[in-house]
Amino acid sequence: MHMALQYGDDAAARPDAPTEGSATVVRAGDEGFAGDPIVFDAVTYSYDNRTNAVEGLSISIHPGEYVAIVGGNGSGKSTFGKLVNALYVPDAGEVRVMGLSTSDEANRFSIRSRAGLVFQNPDDQMITSLVRDDVAFGPENLGLPVDEVVGRRDWALDQVGMAEMGGRETYNLSGGQKQRVAIAGILAMRPDVIVLDEPGAMLDPRGRRGILRVTHELNDAGVTIVLITHFMDEALTADRVVVIDKGRVAMDGTPAEVFTQHERLAAMRLEEPFAVRLTAALRERGLYVPYTIDEEELVASLCL
């Protein structure tokens, strides 16, 4: 199942090969692009021209990475997703997606089909009343041939474990199922990167776990994943964690590197992993153990 996500070996099925026929949205500048799929270069953006939501933000997402972007409300982390998707354009600096600048209007459709964005509210992403129509919405907009749209739609629904649900009404799905349909809708555009903006914030724990599993399966299959979240248990599963505070990168490293810095995280009032919180509580009581995010390691330290 995962190999299918490599978009097949034949060149015709690859997303960067211009599709023959009625394709009107040709994805420019993407033949064999091998650099970092997302690059923020000193990006500043303001909603109201008074306070900057992001300020001088520089960050590179590497190919195939699973990156968690963490920060409190108002840290600028949601603005990040919309800047990637060219929904917002930087006031200063540049965002490049697959080498294409979001500031150039001509690149918009290429960018959006190559770096898809999944939003927080599952309801507001269901554009049509039937699951299978909704997943086809993106490919239809790309002007792909009908067979291709159908093929991608069915494949994408299968990838998120919703193959049986194509004929269901979107209104009757659970929040978690809606989010999976939303991911399928993005996947059907065959993106290189998927950015998810707090996809679990409105879901129950079960729905959240389902979404997290899907993102990891997609990442295993080669899709670069950027997960914007404030749930630490989700961030812990990433390859890399970037903490954003006041519109800038405050920390950047592996989950172990970032989450063992108790004082800094506490100062930003971010939630910390369980092992770190317990360690802090033990140290307060005069029992020294080193900070770790690995619960197994904490058990070993305590059982010395």
Add this chain to the structure above:
Amino acid sequence: MRLGATVFGRYYAGDSVVHRMDPRAKLLIVLVYMVAAVLAVDLWGVAVLAAFTLACVLLSRIPLREVFDSVKPLLFILVFTALLNVLTVSEGTVYWHWAMLTISSGGFWHALVFTLRVGLMLFGASLLTLTTTTIDLADGIEALLKPFARVGLPAHELAMMTSIALRFLPTFLDEGVKIKRAQESRGATFDEGGPWQRLKMLVPLLSPLFASAFRHANELSMAMESRCYHGAEGRTSLRALRFGRADYVGFAMAIVMVVLLVVTRVMLSAGVTGHFA
């Protein structure tokens, strides 16, 4: 909470002949059906109309109960038209009279026929949305309006708006109920007091609903944009519209119904006058 599970305008998933029909055909049939409903001025006409409607419901394999439920929220329209007819028409035996209001046997007949006609109209319209997904409906409307696009009518946009409106109808209904309950928790009463009091209570009900509509609209438009939506141009339509046998037959049936109604009308006016009675 599935509060708006049964609501006018919702889609009932299925794979019947009616579901698979071309949306243009269904729209045209509904149009003809509405003409028929206007022509059906007596019980004969209503019977023809009802037979056609029943046939459609059976073919759609949607439980009759579902269709009833989807029309239920609009029941007040029927009650209102019935009352209006009973009270204003003065024909036959008069039972009660006060100022401009009369209750008469003729009034009852009028009310019965008129209510049945309006009810069947709602039934027919509901059957259309029950068997047609919002996007199919949009495609159908767009295709039918296309000839008018040349004179500047935004066919695609109108169709897309209709489709989205229908998609969000149940969501808004849910939210409306929730807002009402939340305000009731704060001591609001919506069914007490004079007209002014009731009017005032609309603000805490409608203002959050509008706020929510704007929020949905904002987020939905971003979601559409991020999925490369850019209007009709260069857009594939997955559902290539093709008239099939069922479409021709369905349309023909609707025409037959209208002819039948015209014929009965002509016959009746030539022979027996007045109502079915």
Add this chain to the structure above:
Amino acid sequence: MSVVFQDVSYAYGADQPPALSHVSLTIPDGQFLGVIGHTGSGKSTLVQHMNGLLQPTSGRVIVDGLDLADRRSRHEVRRHVGVAFQYPEYQLFAATVREDVAFGPTNLGLGAAEVDGRVRRALERVGLAYDEVAERSPFHLSGGQQRRVALAGILAMEPRTIVLDEPMAGLDPRGCEDILGLVHRLHEDGMTVVMVSHSMEDVAENADEVLVMSGGRVLMKGAPDEVFSRREELYRVGLDVPQATRFQSRLRAAGLSLPQDVHTIEALADAIVASVGTRTKERYQELAARAGGVAGDRVARAGEDAGATKDAGATTQGSDGR
């Protein structure tokens, strides 16, 4: 004030499966009741029965001796039982914060002076400064502030019981902490609190009793210690136990003696220190060195972590790859 459910069943429609079936429970005056259960377990339906927004298909709900089957009782009870729905800020409607918070007390028919006093007290209770926010539009506040205004609107009714359906949903950790602190204070002030939550931690740390709902029925009700000890049953209905509870079993499996069941981080830390005693950093390193092998690696890392606050932002700039 007490809330009593007597064999309550509820279905949203005649042909719908019951959302609640045969629920009987008593919430005594002053209790903090945590309600858990996954989506569709009947939690939200249960909550809406507490001030008569929904009326049982069968059975009775009695609040302070008033049977909510009676219309007048329902109106009376709504003065005393405040219900906060999920995302309560979506019900804000007025042009100013003051007007919005005043909506409830005005509906009660109170005089202007009394209403004003209640608005001030309610805003103060949720930690907002009257002078700063009263004349502002609620729609221009931050998400967390909007939620606090919405809660103030309920508190201005000066209820003796407050029912909150997932009051922290959608907030960031900081916002969650603020709201949880507020709920905690309300309980300390003597209010009866019913809180629906997905977070086992929040329930374990705050509730006097925990009610577990599953498939419209009461699966269990009891003290957190009691409920969270029945781990297998909770797993079976898709629920979890607090992380502290899970970690405690891992420590026990590794041979640590922790006789008392605990469900919060603080209690777990106390139990561990009671069992292992205190250790200085030097003592830890000595023990780790003696254990050798993997533990030795940890010593190296332990040495690092004190000064490990490197500025990672600089790392990013370097690896920009331009």
